[in-house]
Structures are given as C-alpha cells and as structure tokens.
Amino acid sequence: MSKDGFDNEKEIASYLDSKNFSQLNNNMRRFLKFLNGSNLKENSLIRAKAINGQFKTDLVIKFNNKTKNISVKKGSGNSFHQEKIETFIEFIDKLGASKEVKIYLVEFIDSYKDGKVYFSEFPSKKEAIQKFFDKHSKKLLIRFIRTGKYKEYPADYIYHGKISHGKFGKTEFVINKMIKERPTGNAQIYVGALTFQKWNTRNESKRGSIQLKGPTINKFLK
Numbered sequence: 001m002s003k004d005g006f007d008n009e010k011e012i013a014s015y016l017d018s019k020n021f022s023q024l025n026n027n028m029r030r031f032l033k034f035l036n037g038s039n040l041k042e043n044s045l046i047r048a049k050a051i052n053g054q055f056k057t058d059l060v061i062k063f064n065n066k067t068k069n070i071s072v073k074k075g076s077g078n079s080f081h082q083e084k085i086e087t088f089i090e091f092i093d094k095l096g097a098s099k100e101v102k103i104y105l106v107e108f109i110d111s112y113k114d115g116k117v118y119f120s121e122f123p124s125k126k127e128a129i130q131k132f133f134d135k136h137s138k139k140l141l142i143r144f145i146r147t148g149k150y151k152e153y154p155a156d157y158i159y160h161g162k163i164s165h166g167k168f169g170k171t172e173f174v175i176n177k178m179i180k181e182r183p184t185g186n187a188q189i190y191v192g193a194l195t196f197q198k199w200n201t202r203n204e205s206k207r208g209s210i211q212l213k214g215p216t217i218n219k220f221l222k
Contacts, residue, residue: 008162009050009058009072015163016048016061027165034168035061035068035157056146057153071145071155071171073217074162081144081212082199085109088210091149092132095139101132109198109208115188126189133191140191141175144212160217167221174220184215193220 016028022042024032032040040063047062057069089102104125111118119126133140147154159168181193189196191212199211 005072005074006050008074012072012159012163013048013050013059016046019046020044021046021063025164027161028163031159031166031168032061032063036064036066040064051153054148055150055153056148056155058155059159060153069153069156071158073158073160076216077213078160078217079211079213080194081148082206082209083149084209086208087149091143092136095136097132098128101128104129109210112201115197116186119188130189133189133196137179137192138175141178141194144191144194145175145178146171158217158221160221167218169221174217177220178214 016024020042021029021032021040021044024046029040032046044063049060051057051060056071058072059070061068061070085106089097089106092105093102104122108115108118108125108129113121143149145155145158155171157168158171158174159166161167175192178192178194183190183193183195185195187195187197194212194214197211197213198207199209200206
C-alpha cells in the first residue's frame, strides 16, 4: 500500500479513537451504525487503532464490547494482495493444483514479459491457469481479500474512502459479488473481479511476487 493509503488509515483511527458516538461526523456515524447493526447510544465510547503489518485488517474499531476488523481502501486501482510466488504455490497445492498449473504460474511470474505478450505466446498455459482460478475462485478471493497468507486479523468489513465520505460493506458480501464479475481493461488472467498479475518485475525486491488488483471496490459497496 502507498504512503497515502497508510496515512488515510491512521487519520481515520485517530479521528475515531476516544470519541463518543455523538462527536462523530455523519459519515462515520453511518458507518458505525452499519457495523453495529442498530443505532448506537450517543455516549457510546469508540476506540480505534491502525494495524501495522501485512494483514488484511488495517483498522480495528471497538465499541459496546464489540471488535470490528476493517480493511481500508482509497481511490481507484486498489491493490488487494501481494505475496511471493513460492507461498502462493504452497497454497494452491493444497487446493489440488496440477503440476502443470504450478509450473506455468512460476514461469509467468519469473518472465520479464508482461501478461499480454507472455500469454499470447502461450495460450494453452493461460487457459489452464484460468480454468483452475475459475474453479477455486471463492477460496482464492478469501485469501486475497479477507485472510491473506497469515490469517491473523482477518478483515470482516471493507471501507473505501476517507473520514468525510466513504462506502462500505461486509467482506463476505463483496467476495460473493466479485466471483460473478470480471475485471475491466486488458486483464489476461483473473480471479473474479481481480486482475492477477506480477508485482513490479523490474524491481528486484518485488520480483517473484504476485499482485491482485481491482479498478475500484466502490461498485460492491453501499
């Protein structure tokens, strides 16, 4: 995530923390009512903190003896997930990925060619990978959006926006909607509405990693 994204999470956490519900702006009141499932008392105390690390939860909000884990997004072209190809291969091995699919994915990520060029040369590899992704799209989206590879701090809700305005929804609802969608643009392979691609091939510190991106999360949120 960019520095701008981290700053946004910290700003939201700082704004919410140690305030009563009555002190919040209309946008945040609406969001907390959604999290609570009903109206909050005006004197309900809110606690919030930003979570550091490569977890899917960016923000933890506590009120009325409830804890809510939130994934925070901002802007468009959101990145949902990055991880090294080695750990991703370990994960899909447990899903029953064939030897060929695992080899094709490693070859693609290791190549310096972009997806369009690479898969135009190897259409059968593209077909095999996409067939596997389609078959296991829900389990893959759960990893990419809700649990990540660590499974600590799973994100139960998604918030897209800033303190003053935003849209939100339950992660489970978003995943079920994403399964039925396809990414816009020139995506070569995808998992539901997310584009599956390399993460910065030319940067050696990021080389060898997968990245899942979506043009915007807004269409799946209220």
